[in-house]
Amino acid sequence: MCSSGGIDPDKLHREALVADLHCDTVLRMKKGFDFSVRDTSGQMDIPRLREGGVDLEAFACWIPGDTPLDSCVARVDLMLDSLHEQTGRHAGQIAVCKTAAEAEAIVSSGRIAAFLAIENGLAIADNLANLRHYCERGVRYMTLVHTSSHDWCISSADTSPAFDGLTPFGEEVVREMNRLGIIIDISHAGPAAVARVLAITSDPVIASHSCVHALCPHDRNLTDDQIAAIAKNGGVIGINFFSGYLDYRFNAIADSVKEEYKAEIDSIDALYPNDYGARHKALAWLFEILDEHQSQLDITIGTVVDHIDHIVKLVGPDHVGLGSDFDGVFAFPKGLNDCSRMPAITKELVGRGYSEVDIRKILGGNFMRVFRQVCDR
């Protein structure tokens, strides 16, 4: 059955290359984890990626901002080991891509392309040799910073930055990423850092999982000026599905619920200091409470597409994509609670009158353009 403009959204979604620029599922990949098994305590696994028509998934190896420098590499290597082990074990269904051409070949063979990424430049432990090491292991984008600033890059959450965005070493990191062919991810970076990156990079950048500041004034989101600068650079912004970056009202609710259950949350945090997956499972009841509250706010798939619309109206259809943050955040819009629900976005885009060409760009084409430009040379 066809909907508006004669486009069948399900068919278009199936045929288009759908890329999700950010998930934290690797945090669940501890001993005993099997990615080929549906596990609804998280938001992503192979069966649901297939149902959701996701062709390329970017798996971020995240390290917290308090990780000691001398244990960063071992920690990231463990996560990369898990990703290589899982993709190796399920090679008939998923494979690591290091170039856009490889990704396209994997997708044409009916499999999912796994894109390896690092979230938090702290991971290189102030040493460019570690960046080269990660590149050799298949990492193709690195988010420069996370929620706390480190030695060479200021976070968007930092209200009293110790330096102006990037240090000279931070600039060296940017140049080395350009030289190696690793995509620079400016999500989480403070405004001065973003400006400096855009001034010196010779490649397009991504914001793998950020939303629009004009619609939700959170420090994690991009202002219209930043969006324009990223478009000028040829980059892409992956819209984050976290309710708190989509609609600012959600944050007040989350804060009050967290305050109300502080003792319970603290005791779970103490039980699972280094096991995100177990912590997430133990907090399932809290996420349900938050979900009930957020349903009153009417945060929907339409809200996600409002953020897409804003960017398209501002800079055209070539600079926006999807960056779910599945398995990394705790509240999602109604009807978008796991990766199997991705076709709903295509349906909404079709319903709003987007052309097939533009929808293909948003679903994955724009990211593939950047991937090819940075990594296939």
Ligand SMILES: [Zn+2]
């Ligand atoms: Zn993040």
